[in-house]
Amino acid sequence: MEQQTKYLLNESDIPHFWYNINADSPVKPAPAYNPQTGKLATPDDFSVLFPMGLIEQEVSMERFIEIPEEVREAYKLYRPTPLIRARRLEKFLDTPAHIYFKYEGVSPSGSHKTNTAIPQAFYNKIAGTKAMTTETGAGQWGSALAMACQFYDLDLEVYMVRVSYDQKPYRRFLMETYGSKVFASPSPETNFGRKVLAEDPNSAGSLGIAISEAVEVAAFSNGTKKYGLGSVLHHVLLHQSVIGEEALKQMDLAGEYPDVVIGCVGGGSNFAGIAFPFLRENLKGGQRTRLLAIEPDATPSLTKGIYAYDFGDSAGMAPIVKMFTLGHDFMPPAIHAGGLRYHGMAPTLSGLVDAGLIEAKSVPQTRVFQAAVQFARTEGILPAPESAHAILAAMDEAMIAKATGEKKTILFNLSGHGHFDLASYNKYLTGQIEDYIYPQEEVAKISQNIPQIVEYA
């Protein structure tokens, strides 16, 4: 029999609904607090930043939320994405495990981020928004939203973390090609940016700082500009569920079911996207798939952070949410997976990790690049350094299966390609990449610097 490598779906198989884990989760969502008042946040608090369509999704307890036809139409540019059996990698590892990956790098901007950029721009458009602001780390989110804003005729200002702005000029050129304005963050454009620059003119920036700048611009725009976030928030995780819903159908086509589902985590959205539909099958369908979230040793919010209320940004302007956090003042080292340098983690995902329904593990940067290069040399695809965290974990699982002789089925999400990350690959190939381990003694300091929230019973 001929061996199949790609499992493809038709456009009619693009999901008609986003899946909301909160409808089935045993973990009750923790409410958000207003950063100014310290009181429970109301939908009105959010309306300065987001259109009502997205706020409703943020707090919805409905199991399935219909995807607007206009959004499904735009998804057709690249969805359904392929599920690929990594046969050449299996052979290289000489493992009895079957390794599958869902490839989100086929999206026009190169990552899964378009799955939420398109609906975010769409809901803003129908609410009458004319312009949006956002931050970007590695530039993946900025390019996805830049494309989506152009589709719906919205202006976009992007605050790009300084270290990425310098390391990845081509991502900026892409955003500018899509028609957006890009500023290096910290920037002289905002009060918060000026404050950070005054203290440290050479600041490398952080996602937390860039979020503060983008939020500040939207909050003081008299309602003319809204803000978009590429991860962390519940509506973002919801939009990403198309990944896992398609993967369920594709694993079915392959005639297998995963023993373990793996994704890298920055804010948690691509992992949630592939994992939550499988978690539903664990909770409701009697399956027992392990769900494994992989983060860098350098920014280990799930494995070393504390589970507490903290600000979503550095300036303390974004809503206060309950999550695993390294503290909103955490300054991440300049690792090459820029998209994984966030101090916190999606509250929905944090709650599930805390409840023991999802496992988390951290990995070192040098092994990540080693895995990335091995993957490129066997499967041909050059992965984003972020996605390579999931590749490494999948390879480790496959090697454990080899040692035990177990015929394990592994599924991981390949969240994006690394065509804009070649400078980082060059550093790796010329021996200039080092490991950075988050210092254990920092953990004790986190709790001293988070907002004091009197929890509402």
Ligand SMILES: *Cc1c(COP(=O)(O)O)cnc(C)c1O
């Ligand atoms: C942004 C990004 C990530 C990290 O963000 P999540 O919200 O955790 O998914 C991972 N991979 C790629 C390719 C990204 O662009």
